[in-house]
Amino acid sequence: MNLLDPIGWAVVLLVVGCGLIALETFIPSGGILSFLAFIAVVASIVVAFNRSLTTGLSFMAVAGLAIPLAIGLALKIWPKTPMGRAILGELPSEEETKPDDPRRGLVGRVGVAQSLMLPSGAVLVDGRLIDAVSQGIAIEPGQPVVIVEVRANRVMVRPAATEEAQAAAFEPDDVLARPIEEFGFDSLEDPLA
Structure with a gap:
């Protein structure tokens, strides 16, 4: 059988x-x-x-x-x-394997475009000048922007809505953009003349 x-x-x-x-x-x-x-x-x-x-x-x-x-x-x-x-051993989590980038804390912050962004340029955020890339939209210098994400070595920004820009209430940190009276100089005329 x-x-x-x-x-x-x-x-x-x-x-x-x-x-x-x-x-x-x-x-x-x-x-x-x-x-x-x-x-x-x-x-x-x-x-x-x-x-x-x-x-x-x-x-x-x-x-x-x-x-x-x-x-x-x-x-x-x-x-x-x-x-x-x-x-x-235990496998590391996704957060543990990400590189430590201090720019990740800038997500959601409002800044000012310092150069024409087609699509990349410079953005001033919290007194720091950062290279950024817009999300496909041309951004004029001086226009408020919002940092959307930080991925690898790129900081992605988009134009800020008017309420976002007003809520941030940022002052220009550029020394040359401030009026001279803020610095306490009496006069720039020649005192000996």
């Missing part, structure tokens, strides 16, 4: 071989499980070739796809297992 025909045995041996390959990832056996997996996959192909040439070739093709798939799936799952976490 035969429990399985040769195709059934070939399928079982191929599944056992792929399972042993995946198990080798989780249980370090020094290559014993990999050797047993190799024997199971080769036996599967031999049994399939005993059936017919086309069946054997098709099992070789299936084994060529199933083995890398089993290895890839095992390596994808492995870091989530207790042994994988013990060896690799």
